Amino acid sequence: MADMAALAATLSGIELSTDRALLRQKSRDFYWYSPILKAQLDGKAAELFARPRDEAEVLRILVAARTARVPVTVRGGGTGNYGQCVPLEGGIVLDMTAMAAPIGITDGVVEVEAGAKMIDLDLWARERGWELKLWPSTKRTATIGGFVAGGGAGVGGIHHGTMRERGNFCGARIATMTDPPCILDLEGIAANPVNRTYGTTGVLTRIRVPLTPAQDWRDVAIAFPDFTQASRFALELSFADGIPKKMCGVFDSQLPPFFRGLADAVPAGHALALVMVAPGALLALRELASEHGGTIVAEQSTVAAERDGDATPFYEYCWNHTTLQVLKKNRGVTYLQCRFPFEGTLEALEAVRIPFREEVWMHTECVRFGGRLTMSALPVIRWTNAERLAAIMAAFEAQGIGIANPHVLTIEEGSNYRRVPGDQLGFKQRVDPLGLLNPGKMRDFTPLDAPVEAA
Ligand code: FAD
Structure with a gap:
């Protein structure tokens, strides 16, 4: 067992802590959405907290960690x-x-330290006419x-796809866990092995992502008598090339009562679509909503709302x-992540929504994958047990719906359609041969000095 006190002593000048309450807090994320992960992860904690201010401090920490x-x-x-x-x-x-400084914008690509909050980065870019x-x-x-x-x-996916699309992630600087640790600058597809690899393939210190001209987005809430009408509206909006948009989510009627701040505006038993559109497209949006039986029930400026803590x-x-x-009011639920087929999207959606309606509360988001539009879904699911959840996933898959299982720990088991192409395993073998970066999250990786199992 490593002597953490001795290790910490080599890191003087760097912000460190061994406070147990802080370590518990900083060793958690939102895994508790999943009763399966909660049972596996509750109580896991680091022994030392370190908060570097720059790449030099990151490297010092990695040198100490590798040595020990x-x-x-x-x-x-x-x-x-x-x-x-x-x-x-x-x-x-x-x-x-603590590494949160924007570096600059070149040809519409922002370079920023990796610890920057996205809201701060977006507001900084907005002051310069750009947004994420x-x-x-x-x-x-x-x-x-x-x-x-x-x-x-996430937001923007209806127009720009996901971070796995070529061009949405331009490059990064990473610190490796090699002997000795060093900084690599990765450009273009060479950066794919650090995209969605849960921090197993290097510590990202700087990131380069493309921006897009800023819009004063409008949040619009539209109530529909039923989910099918709301979904038809959402798909038609997604394909309406003349309407600049950043988001369109659709919620079956069980969900709006959980949305504090919107619940009173949505008539009981109604489905809801939440949309972000450019101000100049509001008229076209109103016409489209009305053609599908929708009524606008709330509207606000997205940017004003996100700047206002209340x-x-x-x-x-x-x-x-x-x-x-939903979890804020009802702890007896969990969720799934899935993607509907590109063809027959609504048919596949209804084929699972209707039979499971009592325990699966449907929520979809319009998104592009590889240039094609579909709906992904994060339905809220009444929790029974792992077997029942597996049966629901199997029923979804039987309709051609892809599942990115959020109830597993490793990249390989969870990602499915969200996996980024590239040799992530080979890259990890090069930059972290001992497997010290976030161990346990890349299933197929075997550390160099691991004991070889007998054949
Ligand atoms: P963390 O949770 O701190 O880390 C995530 C992973 O990245 C970890 O494996 C960590 O080791 C690694 N990591 C973090 N920083 C670095 C670094 N500098 N170098 C190397 N590895 C690093 N996700 C979406 O994609 N879209 C959504 O719309 C979305 N909505 C969410 C809503 C809620 C309410 C919650 C709880 C989660 C949601 N998520 C969503 C998941 C999560 O919020 C996002 O993925 C978010 O971008 C994670 O950022 P973070 O800074 O909190 O990362």
């Missing part, structure tokens, strides 16, 4: 859902939030490093915030 063979689990905002930043084998939790193409619904808490390493889908931008009801809004 101590695992390092990187952490941004700690909003991941799959226990991605829970240290499974103790060691150091490396908090990146993509952000998670946790924009007000999550870091850009955590989004690249652990997330990758307000809720509508994206905080969407993506995986939907599950959170």
Whole structure:
């Protein structure tokens, strides 16, 4: 067992802590959405907290950790859902939030330190006429490093796809766990092996992502008599090339009563669509909603809402915030992540929504994958047990619906259609041969000095 006190003594000048309450807090994320992960992860904690201010401090920490063979689990905002930043084998939790400075914008590409909060980065870019193409619904808490390493889908996906699309992630600087640790600058597809690899393939210190011209987005809430009408509207909006849009989520009638701030505006028994559109497209949106039997029940400025600590931008009801809004009032639920087929999207959706309606409360988000539009879904599910959840997943898969299982720990088991192409395993063998970066999260990896099992 490593002597953490001796290790810490080599890191003077760096912000460190062994306070147990802090270590517990900084060793958690939102894995508790999943009763399966909660049973596996409760109680896991790092032994040393470290918060570097620059790349030099990151390297000093990695040198010390490598020398002592101590695992390092990187952490941004700690909003991941799959226990991605829970240290499974103790060691150091490396908090990146002190490295948060924007570096600059070149040809519409921003370079930024990886611990920057996405809201701060977006507001900084807005002052210069730009905005992020993509952000998670946790924009007000999550870091850009955590989004690249652990997330990758969300607001903006209806237009720009996900972070796995070529061009949405331009490059990164990473610190390796080699002997000795060093900084690598990865450009273009060479950076794929650090995209959505849960901090197992290097510590991201700087990130480069493309921006898009800023819009003064409008949040619009539209109530529909039923879910099918709302879904038809959502798909037609998605394909309406003349309407600039950033988001469209659809919620079956069980869900709006959980949305504090919107619940009173949505008539009982109605489905809801939450949309972000450009101000100049409001007229076209109103006409489209009305053609599908929808009524606008609330409207606000997205940017004004996200700057106001007391307000809720509508994206905080969407993506995986939907599950959170329900969990605030009802702890007896969990969720799934899935993607509907590109053809026959609505048929596949209804084929699972209707038979499971009592226990699966449908919530979809319009999103592009590889240039094609479909709906992904984060339905809220009444929790019974793991067997019942597996049966629901199997029924979804039988309809051609892809599942990205959020109830597992490893990249390989969970990612499915969200996996980024590239040789992530080979890259890890090069940059972290001892497997000290977030151990336990890349299933197929075997550390170099691991004992070889007898044939
Ligand atoms: P963390 O949780 O701190 O870390 C996530 C992973 O990235 C970990 O494996 C960690 O080790 C790694 N990591 C963090 N920083 C670095 C770094 N600098 N270098 C290397 N590895 C690093 N996700 C989406 O994609 N879209 C959504 O819309 C979305 N909505 C959500 C809503 C709620 C309510 C919740 C709880 C979660 C949601 N998520 C969503 C998941 C999560 O919020 C996002 O993926 C977010 O971007 C994670 O950022 P973070 O800074 O909190 O990362």
